[in-house]
Amino acid sequence: APNLRGWVDVPLGEAISKRFPVPVFVGHDATLAGLAEHRFGAGRGAHNMIYMTVSTGIGGGIIVEDAIVDGASGTAGEIGHQYLDMRPDAPKCGIGHVGCLEAFASGTAIARDANALIAAGKGAGIAAVHQELQAADPATEALSGTHEQPKNVTARDVTEAAGRSDAEAVAIITAAARAVGYGIVNLLHILNPSVIVMGGGVTKAGPLLFEPIMQVIQQRSFKRPAELVEVVPSQLGDDVGLIGAAAYVTYRQEHG
Secondary structure, three states: OOOOOOOOOOOHHHHHHHHOOOOOOOOOHHHHHHHHHHHHOOOOOOOOEEEEEEOOOEEEEEEEOOEEOOOOOOOOOOHHHOEOOOOOOOOEOOOOOEOEHHHHHOHHHHHHHHHHHHHOOOOHHHHHHHHHHHHOOHHHHHHHOOOOOOOOOOHHHHHHHHHOOOHHHHHHHHHHHHHHHHHHHHHHHHHOOOEEEEEOHHHHHOHHHHHHHHHHHHHHOOHHHHHHOEEEEOOOHHHHHHHHHHHHHHHHHHHO
16 A cells, blocks of 8 residues: 555545546545445435435435535535434443434444343343354354353344344334434435435344334424335445445546
8 A cells, every 4th residue: 555644634535646647536435335325226216315324333425416415524424423312411422422313323322222231130132142143153263262252242133132022122223213213304304305225234123123213204204205205225235335436436527
């Protein structure tokens, strides 16, 4: 890799293009994933679309009239950091924002709530699923050389336990889903998209996630945007970012 020292005050794309004689375009990963879904996935045909990824964090990409919304500084689309709770003691997200959507509904937040439940002497079903999944994962033994289980459960464990109808896991996923629903209502009222495409590992919860989201939308949104919008899962899987990066080259050539 080229030495980028001394280029910290230069936009990254410009800095790299000075080193290599080819055009260079740099975009936000969630925005590029949104572009991929808009052009090739679940958002095809939608002129106004929002992509939301619910994974370790929550990010997004916004398409308005077939164009990416970058904002004045290129940071538009941080939909995980819209605020849902004004209390000073509300949960914090990974970068320290208090009361934002990511603090309530990301994979990190789901794991935090599950581990707190277990620390309080509850969550036996989630803990059991965690142990089962870790025992079945060859990577665990390869990394440690033993069958010792990692201490903390993950969002994957909670999602799997919820899929097995564990009531405490279902409650955690439902709470996260309702928070996402409130976030989507905000987006509907501000941007009025026709499609919201959802990706990321937490969406593997399927109807356990999507049904509470739709309930909140029906309860809290203005009637017309709620009737119009479709909330659908991503179609492009783990390659969505790579597809978006390739699509971004064409997009930038089209839009300048």
